[in-house]
Amino acid sequence: MDIGKLSLGLAIALGVAGGGVFFQAKKEYDRERAKLEMRIDELRSDITALNEQKVSFAGVNERLKDLEEAKDVQKIVNQITDSQIENMFEQPAMVDTGNPLYGLVRTPHGVFPVIVRSVTPFLDGYKVKFHVGNLTAASFSGFKMKVAWGIPYSVARAEEYKKLKGEKEFNLTTTLPSARYSEVEVTLSPAKAEAVKSLTISLTLDTMSLYTPPIK
Numbered sequence: 001m002d003i004g005k006l007s008l009g010l011a012i013a014l015g016v017a018g019g020g021v022f023f024q025a026k027k028e029y030d031r032e033r034a035k036l037e038m039r040i041d042e043l044r045s046d047i048t049a050l051n052e053q054k055v056s057f058a059g060v061n062e063r064l065k066d067l068e069e070a071k072d073v074q075k076i077v078n079q080i081t082d083s084q085i086e087n088m089f090e091q092p093a094m095v096d097t098g099n100p101l102y103g104l105v106r107t108p109h110g111v112f113p114v115i116v117r118s119v120t121p122f123l124d125g126y127k128v129k130f131h132v133g134n135l136t137a138a139s140f141s142g143f144k145m146k147v148a149w150g151i152p153y154s155v156a157r158a159e160e161y162k163k164l165k166g167e168k169e170f171n172l173t174t175t176l177p178s179a180r181y182s183e184v185e186v187t188l189s190p191a192k193a194e195a196v197k198s199l200t201i202s203l204t205l206d207t208m209s210l211y212t213p214p215i216k
Helices: 003-017 019-079 082-087 155-164
Strands: 093-096 103-107 110-122 125-134 139-149 166-176 180-188 198-205
Touching: 093 110, 103 198, 110 180, 110 198, 125 139, 125 166, 125 198, 139 180, 166 180
Parallel strands: none
Antiparallel strands: 093 103, 093 198, 103 110, 110 125, 125 180, 139 166, 139 198
């Protein structure tokens, strides 16, 4: 009920009916005013509750956002295959055929140093001797060596780069004993002299053996 209308009604009652009507109107006015104030308090409580819900909803939205981000991370993790995980532990070595320094080939079994000992022309390519070191406590019976060669890439020599690059994988029966170098030789062909100045070496080792003490 509108307080202004109540006040107007009260004034009319005072002017027309006199004292008895005045008290009756005043009583009615107080009752309606009390109802109105109660309703105002209820509305204030509703507003407070709504504000609290907004805070609550904001927290829920933040948690939902975190969950969505977690789902995105999980999708990336699920896309990583076993082979990709293995590749994290594999890295070829770059070796310079004119430099006696070793390169390190990283494999799931450990790190293996590789040194170029000699490069000899042979038919339409080159024979290359390597020393392959085994730093582990295990011996490896036979392994695969992949060798890639070519000239450094440049836009000016893009076509030559395609023609001169090569790659071969060799199945070697050489045993790699623990804690020593072993010599291996491979033939790279067809290969030009400038294409074998720098080589990329990777190793795949399958058969591993450890010293077994005799049974007493």
